[in-house]
Amino acid sequence: MQIECCMTELQQALLIFAIGALVTLATVIMIARGHARWHGRDPYDDPNRAAGHD
Amino acid sequence: MTDAPLLDAGIAWFLLVAFSVLWIALGVWWGKRGKGDADDYLLAGRNIGLALSTATLMASWVTGNTTLAAPEVGYTLGLWGMLGYALAGLGLFLFAPLAIRIKRLMPTARTSGDFVRLRYGRVCWAVFLLITMAYTLGFLITQGMGAGLLLQALSGFDYRLGMVSVIGVSTTYTLFGGMRGVVGTDFIQSLLIMALLVLVAVLGYGRISVDEVYGALAAEHPSRLNMLLPAGLLFAWNTGLFSMGEVFHNNIWWSRVFASRPSVVFRSFILGGLAWTTVPIVTGAIALMALATNLEVPQVNMVFPLITAQLLGSGGAIVVFIIIFASLTSTLDSLLAASADLIAEDVVAHWLRPGISDAQIRQAARLVVVGLGLLTMLLSWQYFTSMYQLLLFTGALVASTIWPIAMGLYWPQANRQAATAAMVLGSITGLLAYGLVAPYCAALVSAAVSAGVMGLGSHWNPERFEWRLLADR
Numbered sequence: 209m210q211i212e213c214c215m216t217e218l219q220q221a222l223l224i225f226a227i228g229a230l231v232t233l234a235t236v237i238m239i240a241r242g243h244a245r246w247h248g249r250d251p252y253d254d255p256n257r258a259a260g261h262d
Numbered sequence: 263m264t265d266a267p268l269l270d271a272g273i274a275w276f277l278l279v280a281f282s283v284l285w286i287a288l289g290v291w292w293g294k295r296g297k298g299d300a301d302d303y304l305l306a307g308r309n310i311g312l313a314l315s316t317a318t319l320m321a322s323w324v325t326g327n328t329t330l331a332a333p334e335v336g337y338t339l340g341l342w343g344m345l346g347y348a349l350a351g352l353g354l355f356l357f358a359p360l361a362i363r364i365k366r367l368m369p370t371a372r373t374s375g376d377f378v379r380l381r382y383g384r385v386c387w388a389v390f391l392l393i394t395m396a397y398t399l400g401f402l403i404t405q406g407m408g409a410g411l412l413l414q415a416l417s418g419f420d421y422r423l424g425m426v427s428v429i430g431v432s433t434t435y436t437l438f439g440g441m442r443g444v445v446g447t448d449f450i451q452s453l454l455i456m457a458l459l460v461l462v463a464v465l466g467y468g469r470i471s472v473d474e475v476y477g478a479l480a481a482e483h484p485s486r487l488n489m490l491l492p493a494g495l496l497f498a499w500n501t502g503l504f505s506m507g508e509v510f511h512n513n514i515w516w517s518r519v520f521a522s523r524p525s526v527v528f529r530s531f532i533l534g535g536l537a538w539t540t541v542p543i544v545t546g547a548i549a550l551m552a553l554a555t556n557l558e559v560p561q562v563n564m565v566f567p568l569i570t571a572q573l574l575g576s577g578g579a580i581v582v583f584i585i586i587f588a589s590l591t592s593t594l595d596s597l598l599a600a601s602a603d604l605i606a607e608d609v610v611a612h613w614l615r616p617g618i619s620d621a622q623i624r625q626a627a628r629l630v631v632v633g634l635g636l637l638t639m640l641l642s643w644q645y646f647t648s649m650y651q652l653l654l655f656t657g658a659l660v661a662s663t664i665w666p667i668a669m670g671l672y673w674p675q676a677n678r679q680a681a682t683a684a685m686v687l688g689s690i691t692g693l694l695a696y697g698l699v700a701p702y703c704a705a706l707v708s709a710a711v712s713a714g715v716m717g718l719g720s721h722w723n724p725e726r727f728e729w730r731l732l733a734d735r
Contacts (some may be wrong), residue, residue, distance in 0.1 A: 218492050228502075231706065246421040252729040254674055
């Protein structure tokens with residue numbers, strides 16, 4: 209693979225570690241924002257729709 | 263495999279028969295306490311409290327893989343193995359907020375398939391069912407193989423005798439007890455697992471101190487302490503993302519949400535996650551003792567039984583037998599019950615025979631429990647690969663569901679075509695990464711691709727989903 213020509217084994221592992229951390233962080237942020245969006249609200253009344261924008 | 267079994271055959275037979283009779287008796291007894299309708303059989307009457315809910319989450323998540331594979335990766339990867347495996351607790355922690363949303367949005371639903379069908383339509387639902395069935399079979403096989411290996415290593419039983427016994431016991435009490443029986447036995451099993459693991463760790467580190475273990479590792483196996491170990495770095499986040507994929511999509515966890523009282527759902531996932539996280543850390547720490555004492559380990563996934571038996575003698579082998587037997591049966595019963603629920607509700611009631619009665623759904627679920635039990639025995643007949651390698655393969659599939667499930671619960675813009683494409687492309691790229699890069703990367707690559715497709719697809723072509731469509735299954 210292309211990646212093997214220019215990176216050591218450790219550099220490849222660190223790159224994958226960083227990507228994993230990024231994907232995990234993005235997932236956590238998405239869930240935290242979603243949870244905050246619906247916290248204490250009627251589960252069917254979307255806050256954005258109530259405010260007049262989707 | 264070890265040459266001589268760790269347990270005397272008579273003791274092994276006694277333990278096998280005693281715990282089999284106990285689980286079946288408890289399961290049947292608990293199963294008789296409900297009203298007997300479909301909601302009671304599939305979801306324990308939707309009235310489980312905090313203690314039972316926490317215990318069943320913890321027991322279901324402590325699998326044969328946790329007790330056999332967590333020490334295996336602790337032994338092969340050292341500290342990263344222990345800590346990386348513990349990141350699988352992320353699945354339970356992050357599902358806690360989703361669980362509240364599910365409980366409020368879908369008060370009458372029964373399965374994760376109900377959500378995908380109503381939220382994203384039948385095409386996405388079909389892809390989802392394929393993914394969850396592939397995962398369920400892979401998971402069932404690893405538990406069946408783990409059962410056979412355990413009894414073979416501990417007692418000298420034939421691999422197939424152990425495998426058939428454990429699957430047979432789980433199938434029997436799940437068949438007669440339904441979810442109520444599963445939750446009740448899970449409570450006893452989780453207490454046994456936690457108490458005995460703490461006992462092993464305390465006795466083990468009473469004999470060999472932490473300083474001695476550290477000194478021996480630093481002198482003879484320094485790579486096991488290296489936090490920049492390439493294999494460890496690859497392993498870490500993959501486990502966390504794999505666990506999210508497993509928990510977010512699988513009906514084991516959705517059925518626990520539907521079965522629990524609304525007031526306990528969030529707390530039980532957090533507490534269950536905390537209780538579970540101690541298990542790979544404790545078993546991984548015990549595996550480090552095997553390295554420190556230069557224990558000969560002919561097969562790495564048997565490191566936990568071997569070191570415990572060496573440290574604690576025949577009493578250690580008895581403790582290991584009980585821990586792993588409880589772990590395997592508590593996971594198998596949950597998988598059988600939740601998969602039967604999913605197949606009866608989604609495949610039979612919503613696809614093959616729409617409009618069937620609740621009593622027929624209950625009967626279909628019972629037939630599926632028996633069918634899945636027999637199928638698991640058949641597929642586990644031959645031991646063919648490392649349990650964890652097989653499970654990593656399914657990680658490529660399940661990690662593709664993380665973003666479609668979570669986004670679909672919170673954001674009306676989450677688009678059904680994007681969700682289908684995210685699952686398909688995530689699974690394909692994950693499987694390619696499994697084969698071309700490393701098995702440890704499969705879930706990570708799948709989740710990354712799926713997240714990108716889901717996010718961009720929903721941004722470019724946002725859906726305007728009406729949440730009330732989820733109110734009635």
